[in-house]
Amino acid sequence: MSDLLKTPLHGLHLELGAKMVPFAGYDMPVQYPMGVMKEHQHTREKAGLFDVSHMGQVVVKGASYKEAALALESLIPVDIWTLGENRQRYGYFTNEQGGIDDDLMLANRGDHVFVVVNAACKAADIARMKAALEPAVKVEEITNRALLALQGPASQSVLAQFDAKAADMSFMNVVTLEVNGVEAWVSRSGYTGEDGYEISVPSDQAETIARALLVHEDVAPIGLGARDSLRLEAGLCLYGHDIDAGTTPSEAALTWAIQKSRREGDRAGGFPGADIILAQMANGAGRKRVGLRPEGRAPMREGVELFASEDSTNPIGTITSGGFGPTVGHPVAMGYVATEQAAIGTTIYGELRGKRLPLQIAKLPFVPANFKR
Secondary structure, eight states, rough: TTTSSSTTTTTHHHTOOOOEEEEEEEEEEETTOOOOHHHHHHHSSSEEEETTTTEEEEEOOOOSSSHHHHHHHHTSOOOOTTTTTTTTTEEEOOOOOSEEEEEEEEEEEESSEEEOGGGGGGHHHHHHHHHHHHHEEEEEEESSSEEEEEEEETTTHHTTTGGGGGGGGGBBBBEEETTTTTEEEEEEEEEEEEESSEEEEGGGHHHHHHHHTTTTEEEOOOOOHHHEEEEEETTTOOOOTBBBBOOOOTTTTTTGSGGGGGGTTSSOOOOOHHHHHHHHHHHHEEEEEEEEEESOOOOOTTTTTEEESSSSSOOHHHHHHHEEEEETTEEEEEEEEEGGGGGOOEEEEEEETTEEEEEEEEEEEEOOOOOOO
């Protein structure tokens, strides 16, 4: 355990009674004394505070925003150049086989692009950007800031007590606010399907700010366990599980992130794997990520093989994420199935402890998003 990295909030997690686990090279809280189920429900009903400081924060800067944006478009199949100032967008790095090497968030901050990448892929992502973009465009990892996520329907009223401008933000807006007297880079976004904010603050102020947020009666600390069940109900992918280097955007049902300008016209393609990705978008893929609703009360988790019938011998797919959905009150899962079996309402079977148990292909998300548009 001694070689695990620690976030600036590590001491606070221990003080709050968190159960700590290794995650992406960090010692992270999986749950607090409230427990995963209640933490999940608290976030859906009020507001939860998450430590996501393990994620990578990166500034990409050229002679102009346009130069930095177009340089990044050589790696990411997203329209970054015409993204509005102080707006954020979801994207991903692709490889020459059309697979997804990591997913990320990026924002137009006027004179630079601000990128947030997953912790497990952080070093590789930064190395990729540096190798492709420097020296013309500078890639700088921000190592002196922590990242907090405040999620849930009470998030606006809580954050607006520190800076009233928080209430004026729409989903995917990014602004600089003053939180507890400290400059914070804030986006109205998150990984739970709820309204909320992601808040970048100086590392040496992170604990003070976290404590100030937790003083509010509607805010509770939330660990990785509830973060996973919340994002699963919201139908959101976890990198390394639901998407990876062997998964294409079409297979993953993530082509909505590729804007029209990157599909056709002067700026179409030009990113790794473009020929494969654009061909699949035109002609379809052989498998598809779907929502899955197991019958009964037994969750079906990652790795469970899926079959078209109770007695068929060849699997048609695999579950990539699964568990109990506290909000919906029944097991939920996501996985990949052959496209011909992907219609909503189709009954398929998962092999669990030597038995074939039925599941239905279900519409995603399991819980409707509550973003502020």
